[in-house]
Amino acid sequence: MVEETKIEEMSWKSLEEALEDEIDTVIVMLGSFEQHGPHLPLDTDTCISNELGERIVKRLDYALMGPTIPFGVSEHHMDFPGTISLSNDVFMDLLKEHCRAYDTHGFDFIALVPFHGGNFAPTKVIAPEIAKAMENAYVLPVADLEKNTEIMLKSLKEAGIEYKEKLIHSGATETSVMLAIEEEAVDKERLEKGYEGEIPLTSLFTDGLKYFTDNGVLGDPRESSEKAGEMILKNLSEDLAERIDKKREEVLKRP
Secondary structure, X not given: OOOOOEHHHOOHHHHHHHHHOOOOEEEEEEOXXXXXXXXXXXXXXXXXXXXXXXXXXXXOOOEEEOOOEOOEOOHHHOOOOOOEEOOHHHHHHHHHHHXXXXXXXXXXXEEEEEOOHHHHHHHHHXXXXXXXXXXXXXXXXXXXXXXXXXXXXXXXXXXXXXXXXXXXXXXXXXXXXXXXXXXXXXXXXXXXXXXXXXXXXXXXXXXXXXXXXXXXXXXXXXXXXXXXXXXXXXXXXHHHHXXXXXXXXXXXXXX
């Protein structure tokens, strides 16, 4: 039985032995390095991705978690200092090379799991091309932004928060999750409301976030709670794991 769940903490020999045993799946979380308002750190999406990935692999005894990709497509945040954005092409090439390595080393199933909103579209676009290039592995983009958003907002309500967030970025939802993961990373003295209106996604990506909000926040982080953050992590990780498990069983014919 493999005790490690994160590839980055394993030796090559341990990984080889795991692949010869019961491991056939790798989970690749896709984060970002971008502004998250005046109260959250720049690596918020990567921090959340790490936590989700760890919870996913704990539910799937045939899977390991690969190193989280810490940079994403964040051009719409570039008006705020600290953001590092990859172009779509660079981001998609990065996914190709990660998948090529995992395929070469013997994984049968690769799940690409974005959390940062800007990574969903390019992940879905490039996944079929990557799949065609694989010698062995099946590549699954677990990239349903609408479903993820629905789960997170329902989780807020389940935790007793009636506040309705129209778009998720640095507001009640993500702040709650960060409170649950690493409370000291949240600067509670700088919690402030951001833009709370509607924003078409096309306008968000073309005009940039600064066009709508001077502080980089969508929604109101003051409505957050640690309890809500734990509920979001629980519900979202369970759903993501179920999606991966269902497709793997269908493709590999393995329970």
